[in-house]
Amino acid sequence: MRYATLALAGLTLGQILLPQAVFSKTPELSQAAGTYNITGTSQIRFWVDQVGGGSINGRFTKFSGRFRIDGRSIGASSISFTLYPQSVATAEGRMEDFLRSSAVFHADAYPTVTFRSTAVRQTGDDTAVVDGMLTARGITHREQFSVRLQGLKGNAIAFNVTGNVYRSRYRMDVGTPIYLNVVKFDMDIRGVRQ
Amino acid sequence: MRKPRDNGYGIGEICLHWLMAGLVLGLVVLGFAMRRRGIDPALQFSLYQWHKSFGLIALALAGLRVFLWLAAGRVAPAPGLGVVERRASTATHLLLGFLCLVVPLAGWAVASTTTLNIPTFLFNLVVIPPLPMARSAGAEAFWSWVHATTAYTLLALAALHSAAALFHHFVRRDGVLMRMLGRRTIDPVDTPANEGSKR
Ligand code: HEM
Ligand code: HEM
Numbered sequence: 001m002r003y004a005t006l007a008l009a010g011l012t013l014g015q016i017l018l019p020q021a022v023f024s025k026t027p028e029l030s031q032a033a034g035t036y037n038i039t040g041t042s043q044i045r046f047w048v049d050q051v052g053g054g055s056i057n058g059r060f061t062k063f064s065g066r067f068r069i070d071g072r073s074i075g076a077s078s079i080s081f082t083l084y085p086q087s088v089a090t091a092e093g094r095m096e097d098f099l100r101s102s103a104v105f106h107a108d109a110y111p112t113v114t115f116r117s118t119a120v121r122q123t124g125d126d127t128a129v130v131d132g133m134l135t136a137r138g139i140t141h142r143e144q145f146s147v148r149l150q151g152l153k154g155n156a157i158a159f160n161v162t163g164n165v166y167r168s169r170y171r172m173d174v175g176t177p178i179y180l181n182v183v184k185f186d187m188d189i190r191g192v193r194q
Numbered sequence: 195m196r197k198p199r200d201n202g203y204g205i206g207e208i209c210l211h212w213l214m215a216g217l218v219l220g221l222v223v224l225g226f227a228m229r230r231r232g233i234d235p236a237l238q239f240s241l242y243q244w245h246k247s248f249g250l251i252a253l254a255l256a257g258l259r260v261f262l263w264l265a266a267g268r269v270a271p272a273p274g275l276g277v278v279e280r281r282a283s284t285a286t287h288l289l290l291g292f293l294c295l296v297v298p299l300a301g302w303a304v305a306s307t308t309t310l311n312i313p314t315f316l317f318n319l320v321v322i323p324p325l326p327m328a329r330s331a332g333a334e335a336f337w338s339w340v341h342a343t344t345a346y347t348l349l350a351l352a353a354l355h356s357a358a359a360l361f362h363h364f365v366r367r368d369g370v371l372m373r374m375l376g377r378r379t380i381d382p383v384d385t386p387a388n389e390g391s392k393r
Contacts, residue, residue, distance in 0.1 A: 052313045052321035092309055103236035174236045178243065178315045 032152055033071030036191030038064060043188040044083060048167075049180045056095065056179065062087035065115075067191060069157075074122045079130060081115040103174045110137050118142070130161075136170040145185070155193035162186050200270045202373045207269070210259055211374060214294060215352070217252045221245060222349050225342075246305055247317045253298035259291055272362075272370045286355050293348040300341035307333035 044060040065081035085105035090096050100107040117132035126149040134143040145163035152158075165183045167173050173181055203211070227233070228241035268287075271280040305314050306324035309331055314322040327333065362370035369377070 050313050051315050052323075054311065054313075092311075094310060098235055098239070101235040103234075103239065175239055177318055178313055 029069070029074065030071045032069050032157065034155075034193040035066060035068045036157060036193050037066050038081065039190045039192055042190045045186045046183050047186075048183050051178050051180075056090060058088055058090040058095075058099070060084065060087050061089055066194075067117075074128060075120055077117075077120045079115070079117045079120075079132070083113050084111060085113055085136075086111060104172050106137055115143070134165065134170075137172065139170045141169045150188075157191045157193070159189045159191075160187070161189050199267050203269055203376075205376065207259075207262065208374060208376050210255060210262075214252065214255050214259065217248060217255065218294065218297075218348065218352065221249055221252060222345055224248070225345060242312075243315070243318075246301070246314050246322075249298045249301050250314070250316060250322060252294065253302070256291065256294035256298065260295065263291065272368065272373060274368055275370075283358070286351065286358075290348070290351055290355060293344055293351065297341065297344045297348050300337055300344055303327060303337040304334060304341050307337055309334060 042063070044063055045057070046059065047055045047057045049055045060083045063081065063083035065079065067079035068077055070076035084107075086100060086107045088096055088099045088105070090099070099105055102109075105113070113134070113136040115132050115134050117130050119131040120128055121131075122128045123146075128147045130145045130147055131142060132145075133140050143163060143165055145161050148160045150158040150160055163185050165185065166181050167183050168176070168181050224241060224245045228238055228245060233241075268284075271283055275283065302314075302322075302325055305312070306327045307329050309329050311329065314324070316322050359371045359374070362368050363372070
């Protein structure tokens, strides 16, 4: 019942939002233009596959960020994002402790992981690719994320963002090869226009 | 189990014994060290993985020894032992052999029931599947307890067993330790070096 209501709500929302994709389709880019704060309803999920099947799945519950959508050129848009590895959540308390420890995030010494975009490139009607510098454990590397617009309604905008990060670059490769080097991100980013 | 053999330990049994003794002692030290509080978490992770890999080798060797006992029979106690000594040594050896199976099996049960769900990747080469057991905090705690208790019991028994072997060698001056070191002389009287074996 609850599911049905949700599905219905999703459908209506989809009908309202999706035909009006921001990029190139209606609404015009100018309609989406603005500076947005990333809200706490966003979901920052990640997983690391393990040998023999299965994976560690987790998410971060504390983060902040903002992005600016340029009204004239998507390429001029930008995003900055900070997450707090102390807030990592998994199904296992001991796994969380391990992720926070000096073996992985070293959250005491490096309380934030940051991302600053350097380039935004539109790749389709509702898709784009964002390049940027990711800093974790004091190490900075260029990373790339794929962005898909999910909807725009009033001052609220929703994106799904995915990307793969090699943890060895940030000296977080403990547990390889039992756990693969690649961390897969799947994030639902919700923004509210300022 | 076949009838005990009187011809002493073969080279295979001797190698198996010392390999197993080294592995068990190393695994107890490793197991104890990796469980210490305040250990570097990355080091702890790899120690656990080494422990599981070597532990499974110990399990395979323990299985081999029991198989040899069943297939070829156990070696009869050294001549010159009293009835009580024979009984005690046989009982100790059987219990040692049994514990060498139970301890790693319980360890495997820990790895199979823990909610941490960390794969067992034997020397980073082969994935060892978990035993078909349900994962839960309760089951993990139980098997952890069984594994630790039996492991330290095995250590205590091995200490007693080594003390007996050393007692025979240094106090009784008989051939009990020597026959596990591959020397065939079981003569209680010292044989002059140039005479060699009496047989
Ligand atoms: C003869 C073989 C083995 C010996 C002598 C041995 C010995 C030990 C010892 C002494 C400990 C520390 C117990 C404590 O102080 O809490 C330990 C812990 C442990 N062993 Fe073994 N072990 C053996 C085989 C294995 C095997 C085959 C596995 C898994 C495949 C295994 C998995 C573990 C695990 C997961 C722990 C940590 C238990 C916990 O977190 O409470 N062990 N072992
Ligand atoms: C964890 C360590 C050890 C284990 C699990 C172990 C286990 C065993 C077992 C199962 C046997 C019987 C062999 C068979 O019938 O095939 C045996 C025999 C023997 N072990 Fe050990 N052992 C250990 C350590 C030691 C040590 C440290 C010594 C010497 C100081 C030692 C000396 C002997 C001797 C001399 C025999 C032969 C006894 C006889 O003449 O029948 N063992 N051991």
